[in-house]
Amino acid sequence: MAKQQLISLESDSRILAAAERLMMTRREYLQFCAALAATLGLPQGADAAVAEAVATKRRPSVIWLHFQECTGCTESMLRSEHPTLEKLILDVISLDYHETLFAAAGHQVEAARKTAMQENKGKYILVVEGSIPTKDGGIYCKIGGKTAIELLKECAADAAAVIAIGSCASWGGMPSTGPNPTGASSVAEVLGKPVVTIPGCPPNPYNFLSTVVHFLTFGALPAVDHLGRPKFAYSRLIHENCERRAHFDAGRFAMEFGDEGHRKGHCLYKLGCKGPETYANCSVIMFGDAGAGTWPVACGHPCIGCTEQGIGFAKPIHAMAKMKNIEPSVFLPRIVEEKGLGASLGAAAVLAAVAGAAAGAGVMVTKNLGLSHQAEEMEKAKKEGSKATESTEV
Amino acid sequence: MTTRRNFLRGCLAGGAAAAAAVVPETACARDTLQRPPEGLGLLYDATLCVGCQACVAACKQVNENPPEFTAMEKLWDTPLDTSGHTFNLIKMYRNGTMETKDAEQNGFSFMKTSCMHCADPSCVSACPVTAMIKDPVTGVVAYDADACIGCRYCVAACPFGIPKYQYDSPTGKIGKCELCRHRHEDGFYSACAEVCPTGATLFGRTEDLLAEAKRRLALKAGDWTNVPRGRLPAKGEKPEDAAKWKGLLDQSYEVRVGNYLQHVYGETEYGGTQVLKLSAVNFEKVGMPNLPPKSSAATSETIQHTLYGGLIMPIAVLAGLTFVARRNVVADDETPKGGK
Numbered sequence: 188m189a190k191q192q193l194i195s196l197e198s199d200s201r202i203l204a205a206a207e208r209l210m211m212t213r214r215e216y217l218q219f220c221a222a223l224a225a226t227l228g229l230p231q232g233a234d235a236a237v238a239e240a241v242a243t244k245r246r247p248s249v250i251w252l253h254f255q256e257c258t259g260c261t262e263s264m265l266r267s268e269h270p271t272l273e274k275l276i277l278d279v280i281s282l283d284y285h286e287t288l289f290a291a292a293g294h295q296v297e298a299a300r301k302t303a304m305q306e307n308k309g310k311y312i313l314v315v316e317g318s319i320p321t322k323d324g325g326i327y328c329k330i331g332g333k334t335a336i337e338l339l340k341e342c343a344a345d346a347a348a349v350i351a352i353g354s355c356a357s358w359g360g361m362p363s364t365g366p367n368p369t370g371a372s373s374v375a376e377v378l379g380k381p382v383v384t385i386p387g388c389p390p391n392p393y394n395f396l397s398t399v400v401h402f403l404t405f406g407a408l409p410a411v412d413h414l415g416r417p418k419f420a421y422s423r424l425i426h427e428n429c430e431r432r433a434h435f436d437a438g439r440f441a442m443e444f445g446d447e448g449h450r451k452g453h454c455l456y457k458l459g460c461k462g463p464e465t466y467a468n469c470s471v472i473m474f475g476d477a478g479a480g481t482w483p484v485a486c487g488h489p490c491i492g493c494t495e496q497g498i499g500f501a502k503p504i505h506a507m508a509k510m511k512n513i514e515p516s517v518f519l520p521r522i523v524e525e526k527g528l529g530a531s532l533g534a535a536a537v538l539a540a541v542a543g544a545a546a547g548a549g550v551m552v553t554k555n556l557g558l559s560h561q562a563e564e565m566e567k568a569k570k571e572g573s574k575a576t577e578s579t580e581v
Numbered sequence: 582m583t584t585r586r587n588f589l590r591g592c593l594a595g596g597a598a599a600a601a602a603v604v605p606e607t608a609c610a611r612d613t614l615q616r617p618p619e620g621l622g623l624l625y626d627a628t629l630c631v632g633c634q635a636c637v638a639a640c641k642q643v644n645e646n647p648p649e650f651t652a653m654e655k656l657w658d659t660p661l662d663t664s665g666h667t668f669n670l671i672k673m674y675r676n677g678t679m680e681t682k683d684a685e686q687n688g689f690s691f692m693k694t695s696c697m698h699c700a701d702p703s704c705v706s707a708c709p710v711t712a713m714i715k716d717p718v719t720g721v722v723a724y725d726a727d728a729c730i731g732c733r734y735c736v737a738a739c740p741f742g743i744p745k746y747q748y749d750s751p752t753g754k755i756g757k758c759e760l761c762r763h764r765h766e767d768g769f770y771s772a773c774a775e776v777c778p779t780g781a782t783l784f785g786r787t788e789d790l791l792a793e794a795k796r797r798l799a800l801k802a803g804d805w806t807n808v809p810r811g812r813l814p815a816k817g818e819k820p821e822d823a824a825k826w827k828g829l830l831d832q833s834y835e836v837r838v839g840n841y842l843q844h845v846y847g848e849t850e851y852g853g854t855q856v857l858k859l860s861a862v863n864f865e866k867v868g869m870p871n872l873p874p875k876s877s878a879a880t881s882e883t884i885q886h887t888l889y890g891g892l893i894m895p896i897a898v899l900a901g902l903t904f905v906a907r908r909n910v911v912a913d914d915e916t917p918k919g920g921k
Binding site for chain 2: 442520
């Protein structure tokens with residue numbers, strides 16, 4: 188990892204050029220890069236590496252495929268309010284194929300995709316949005332006469348990295364919920380190998396962007412968990428960092444929408460919040476870029492667990508979450524709680540000394556009891572004797 | 582002065598009277614009392630409990646109890662056991678790695694610790710005055726501080742260790758759960774059940790709660806079932822009866838059936854308790870003692886009432902003791918000791 192100081196880039200013309208290109212001030216640009224590095228959980232110094240990489244490295248070619256989805260991932264990405272983010276997305280990466288954003292259509296677009304794949308063979312990033320229908324030979328989603336399965340396999344063959352964005356591409360998402368008429372499947376299932384997944388409905392744009400910038404800066408994708416989710420974003424439960432967590436710990440719950448507890452911002456667990464079983468960083472970096480209080484739980488709606496397979500779109504919103512974090516509180520007492528600390532060695536020694544002294548004293552006293560009686564007797568006898576002598580003298 | 586003859590005569594008479602008294606007194610042997618039919622109670626289901634302690638906080642609030650600190654930083658109410666200021670507490674069974682909830686090995690489980698509201702309470706039996714009273718209708722074991730003489734017999738008598746004395750106060754009282762009876766007239770039921778987010782603590786008539794507990798035990802573990810929260814309405818409850826209580830009537834939700842032990846704790850223990858418990862972990866391991874169907878109050882009251890019936894037995898014993906004492910007394914030598 189490049190051990191650079193951000194300060195060393197202060198007067199770097201490349202940085203200034205990059206900032207201008209992104210329509211930011213130099214300061215805004217550096218702050219943005221530092222924020223990205225922080226989101227990734229990178230150590231100090233990485234912010235400079237990120238800034239330099241974004242400014243100088245050749246923009247990676249990105250091919251963006253859409254399958255069974257609502258385009259919500261793309262839409263949320265474009266509507267991010269962080270300084271001209273859409274500009275940055277289009278400038279940090281070279282978006283060579285994107286069905287929603289392309290002005291061109293038909294054969295022209297397909298030709299562009301083919302050209303980009305040819306030119307950047309083995310170097311481009313493939314981003315997949317939407318699930319892939321597998322039933323009946325995959326006929327339920329076709330683009331340019333090709334099924335989603337064919338298209339995905341063709342594009343993935345020469346890609347440097349495959350990123351599944353959104354819950355649909357990550358684990359099937361909403362299209363895969365029962366009865367799943369199209370046999371909607373995830374990218375990993377279709378390709379038969381693990382890919383990086385950025386689940387969420389939609390996912391936080393920064394989680395995607397940070398992953399791409401990580402690739403750009405270090406030439407490798409960030410560390411992921413067993414489900415292919417980048418660890419920097421999906422290693423903690425929403426519940427763990429939730430702003431309403433204190434209310435949960437203190438047992439203050441909103442009982443129904445609009446009641447006193449709900450208006451006071453109490454915990455939404457009882458309304459079906461899936462925060463305790465959903466791994467995502469929404470509670471940390473929020474959502475929608477409009478400042479604090481702009482993610483679902485802060486707005487007063489329980490988390491629906493959109494990032495988690497088997498929870499989002501599968502479990503009813505009102506259904507209670509399973510407490511995945513029950514590492515039960517250390518404050519909970521045991522069934523039988525030991526009280527006190529037992530006797531320390533010093534205390535035991537002092538006690539033994541006192542007891543010994545008392546016993547010794549007792550023994551001595553008992554011994555002396557007889558002696559003193561004898562002594563008294565002798566004294567008496569002596570006195571009487573002396574009296575007798577006195578009387579005789581007198 | 583009593584002659585030896587007179588004394589022996591008296592002894593004989595007393596003994597006979599005592600013997601005569603003992604025979605009918607055994608007929609006053611008391612059976613274990615049973616729950617009143619309209620008795621109120623709670624159903625605690627350990628498999629539903631998530632250990633959030635909402636009930637502990639709510640209990641403190643409605644009973645106006647101060648927090649108790651055991652941690653270094655005095656931030657949270659962290660009592661280690663029920664006390665004069667803590668009437669309700671969630672305790673935790675821990676074993677090994679504590680990986681699985683409701684597992685006996687390498688698992689953990691929660692258990693609510695609060696008054697069981699016994700059908701035949703030992704504390705009421707032990708109370709020498711009328712400070713501990715069982716309500717004949719609701720069956721709530723209530724405490725009257727004005728009648729209490731502070732002897733703390735109830736503290737020693739309870740098999741669950743529930744009544745606790747406020748040792749920190751010079752005018753201490755006994756502290757224990759009274760099922761929020763002070764809130765009943767305003768239509769509020771037990772605060773612990775009211776705030777429980779998962780329905781692990783449920784308020785209702787014990788009869789209905791027992792039926793609900795048995796319904797859960799009959800289900801297959803892992804299946805989905807509907808579980809009520811807050812208050813369990815009585816079977817065939819009329820709307821005017823339901824209107825007596827505040828709060829949403831139906832708060833039920835779907836949940837997976839726990840891996841229950843086939844035992845409703847409190848169904849028969851000591852003649853039954855009005856607070857019932859379900860658990861997946863052995864009850865003795867989660868701090869609920871193994872108790873016979875016959876209450877200790879019935880046993881002790883039978884013995885005591887037999888012995889002290891009409892105070893005849895004590896008189897007879899006193900007479901016997903007096904006789905033995907007199908017989909052993911050596912008469913003082915009247916003549917003074919020959920001195921010098």
